[in-house]
Amino acid sequence: MYGIKRHIRYDSDRDNNFSDEIMAVPGCENLDHCIQCGTCSGTCPLSIYMDLTPRKVINLTRAGFKDDVLSCHTIWLCSSCYACVCQCPREIGITDIMYALKQRAMREGKYPKGMPTPVLARVFYNTVSNRGRISEIRLVISFLGRAHWQRLIGMWKIGLNLMSSKRFSLKAERMDRPGELQSVLSVINSPNGGVRK
Amino acid sequence: MKYSYFPGCSLKGTGKAYEKSFLAVCKALNIEINELDNWNCCGATAYMSVDEMKALGLSARNLALAEARGLDLVAPCAACYGILIHTWDDMEKYPQRGDQVKAGLDKAGLKYTGKVKVRHPLDVLCNDVGLDKIKEKVKRPLTGLKLASYYGCRILRPIATFDNPENPRSMDDLMEAIGGTPVEYPLKTKCCSASHTGTLPEVGQQMSGILIREMEKRGADIIVTGCPLCQFNLEVFQEPIRKRFPEIRPIPVVSFTQLIAYAFGLGENECCFKNHTVPVQKVIDEKVKPVAAGAR
Numbered sequence: 127m128y129g130i131k132r133h134i135r136y137d138s139d140r141d142n143n144f145s146d147e148i149m150a151v152p153g154c155e156n157l158d159h160c161i162q163c164g165t166c167s168g169t170c171p172l173s174i175y176m177d178l179t180p181r182k183v184i185n186l187t188r189a190g191f192k193d194d195v196l197s198c199h200t201i202w203l204c205s206s207c208y209a210c211v212c213q214c215p216r217e218i219g220i221t222d223i224m225y226a227l228k229q230r231a232m233r234e235g236k237y238p239k240g241m242p243t244p245v246l247a248r249v250f251y252n253t254v255s256n257r258g259r260i261s262e263i264r265l266v267i268s269f270l271g272r273a274h275w276q277r278l279i280g281m282w283k284i285g286l287n288l289m290s291s292k293r294f295s296l297k298a299e300r301m302d303r304p305g306e307l308q309s310v311l312s313v314i315n316s317p318n319g320g321v322r323k
Numbered sequence: 324m325k326y327s328y329f330p331g332c333s334l335k336g337t338g339k340a341y342e343k344s345f346l347a348v349c350k351a352l353n354i355e356i357n358e359l360d361n362w363n364c365c366g367a368t369a370y371m372s373v374d375e376m377k378a379l380g381l382s383a384r385n386l387a388l389a390e391a392r393g394l395d396l397v398a399p400c401a402a403c404y405g406i407l408i409h410t411w412d413d414m415e416k417y418p419q420r421g422d423q424v425k426a427g428l429d430k431a432g433l434k435y436t437g438k439v440k441v442r443h444p445l446d447v448l449c450n451d452v453g454l455d456k457i458k459e460k461v462k463r464p465l466t467g468l469k470l471a472s473y474y475g476c477r478i479l480r481p482i483a484t485f486d487n488p489e490n491p492r493s494m495d496d497l498m499e500a501i502g503g504t505p506v507e508y509p510l511k512t513k514c515c516s517a518s519h520t521g522t523l524p525e526v527g528q529q530m531s532g533i534l535i536r537e538m539e540k541r542g543a544d545i546i547v548t549g550c551p552l553c554q555f556n557l558e559v560f561q562e563p564i565r566k567r568f569p570e571i572r573p574i575p576v577v578s579f580t581q582l583i584a585y586a587f588g589l590g591e592n593e594c595c596f597k598n599h600t601v602p603v604q605k606v607i608d609e610k611v612k613p614v615a616a617g618a619r
Contacts, residue, residue: 151375152417171514175526203526206368207476207514212488221481228372242522243372250369254381258363262336266521277524284559287600293337307363310384310427316376 140190148187148230151318153222160184166210166220176200180210180220187223196236201227202243229318242273255311258301263294324451325355326442327389327396331403331551332364338400338551340595341578345399345444347593348583351460352452356397359388365403368518376423382410383424386441387433395440397447399580401550405477407441412482443478444580445493445549446485454500462588464502467612471543472498472505472579473534475553476514488512494549494579501586506541510534517556524563531557532568539574544610545603546576554578558601575603 149157160181167179177199178186186195195201204224211221228244231237237244246269253260253268270278288294301307334342349356362385364370366378386407389396398404414421414437421435428435448457472494479488486493491512495505515534520527535557538546548554558576565571577599584593585607596603 152413152420171530172516172519172526203519203523205476205514205516205518206371208480209476209512209514211481225371225375229375232373243519246522247369247372250367251373254364254366254370255377259335260332260364262333269521273522283562287559288337291598291600293339293598295336299332299335301363302361304363306361306431307381307384309431310433311377311380312427313430314376314380314423314427316374318375 135191141192142190144190144192145188148226151226153219154226156218157188159216159218161216165213169209169213172203176203195227196231197238199238202241226318245273258304258307259299261299264296325394327392327394328356328358329362329385329396329398331400333400333551337555340598341551343595344580344584344593347589348580351587365406367402379410380424380427382407383435386439387428387435390439395442397442397444399444401475401477402552404443408482448497449493454496457500461501461586463586465586465611466502468503468544468610469506469542470498470503470545470547471538473546473548474512475550478549501583506543508537508541510537515553515556517552520556520560528560528564528567532564535571536568544606546574547579549579573601575601575606577603
C-alpha cells in the first residue's frame with residue numbers, strides 16, 4: 127500500500143513467550159537487567175549502520191516483539207567483537223543475545239531478504255559439517271556465486287593480487303577423518319538454533 | 324617448553340605467512356610445537372549463528388584432543404583463540420550444557436574435563452619465554468621502524484587472560500624488544516570488521532579504513548597484527564578502501580611473528596614477506612636504521 131506501514135507497535139504484536147525463550151539460552155539470562163542506558167549502542171562500532179540500535183534490540187526482545195528483532199539488519203551486522211559486553215554496566219551478554227536471535231532467525235527463515243551474511247553462515251555451516259574444515263577462497267567463491275555473482279567478477283583484481291603473493295589456493299581442505307567430528311555432532315542438539323527441518 | 328598447536332583454517336590458507344613465521348620463531352626459541360591430529364574448524368562466528376550447541380561441540384572436540392596430550396593449547400588465530408576460550412568458559416558456567424557436549428565427545432572416545440589452557444602466542448612469548456630471552460636472540464633490530472600494534476577484538480574480549488583489554492601492551496612490548504617503535508593510538512582493540520568485508524564491503528571497508536587512517540596519522544610505517552583475519556582484511560582491501568579514504572597511502576600489514584623472525588635474522592622462507600600484496604621489505608629497508616658495526 128504505497129509502502130505505508132504502521133510504525134506504532136500494538137500490544138497484540140507481542141509474543142509473550144519470546145523473551146523467556148531467549149533468556150533460556152545460556153549467556154542470555156541477564157536480558158531483563160537492562161536499564162536502557164544505551165552504552166552498548168554508543169560502544170558498538172557498527173551501530174551507525176543498524177536499523178535498530180543494540181539498545182532497541184534488547185528492549186524489543188525483552189518486550190516480546192519477535193518479528194521486529196528477527197527480521198532486523200542489526201543482528202546480522204553484529205560482528206561479535208564483544209565491545210558492548212565489556213562495557214555493559216548490567217553484565218548483559220549482548221553478543222550472546224545477538225547470536226541467539228541469529229539462530230532463531232535462521233531456524234524460522236525470517237532474516238531480511240538480500241542480506242548476504244545469513245547466506246554465508248549457511249554455506250559455512252554446511253561445509254564444516256561435511257568436511258570439518260573450510261578453504262577460505264573456495265568459501266568466498268561459493269558464497270558470492272550464490273548471493274552476488276556480479277561482485278565475484280568485480281573481485282578479479284584482489285584474486286590476481288592473491289595469486290601474485292602466492293596466497294590464492296583452491297585446494298579443498300578437509301579433515302583426515304571427518305567421521306570423527308560427525309559422530310561428536312550427531313548427538314548434540316540445540317533447542318534454540320539448528321537447521322530448519 | 325612444549326605446546327599443542329591448533330592452526331585453524333586460516334593459518335593453513337591465506338594466513339600461511341603467520342603459520343610459517345610462528346613456527347620458525349618457536350623453533351629459534353627451542354619451543355616444541357605439536358599440531359593437533361585431525362583437528363576441525365573452530366566454527367568461527369558463522370557456525371555459531373546457525374547452531375550454538377554444535378558450535379560448542381566443534382571447539383570442545385579440539386579442546387579434548389589437546390587435553391589428551393596434557394599440554395597447553397596455542398591458537399594463533401584470534402577468532403579460533405576467542406572461540407576456544409569461550410567454549411572453555413561456557414563448559415564451566417553451564418554444566419548441563421557441558422554434559423550434552425561431553426556425551427557427544429564420549430561417542431568419539433574423547434574426554435573433556437576443562438584442564439587444558441588455551442594460549443595466544445603473544446601470551447606465550449611475553450610470559451613463558453619472556454622479553455629478555457627475545458632480546459637476546461635479536462640479530463637485526465628494527466631500529467627506526469614505527470609500527471602500529473593492532474590487537475583487534477577477540478584476543479582480549481570478552482575474556483582477557485594475559486593483558487589489559489582496554490589498553491593492551493603485550494604486542495607493543497614484543498615489538499620494542501626487537502627494536503621497533505610502537506606508536507600510541509586509541510583504536511588498538513576496535514573491531515576491523517573482517518567478517519563483513521566479504522559480505523557487506525561498504526561496511527567492512529569503512530571500519531577498516533577508519534583504523535588504517537588513524538594508524539597512519541599517528542606515524543605508523545607498518546601495521547602489525549595477531550590475527551590472520553585482521554591481517555588479510557587490513558591489507559588485501561586497501562585499494563577499494565583508498566577509494567573511500569583518499570588520504571590513506573599503501574601500508575604493509577604483517578603478523579607480529581614475521582617481524583620477530585626478521586629480527587632474529589631468519590630468511591625469506593620464515594619471514595614470508597613475499598606473501599603480501601603491499602611490499603614489506605621495501606618499507607623495512609627504507610625505515611630501519613642499519614646497526615653500526617660492533618654495536619651489538
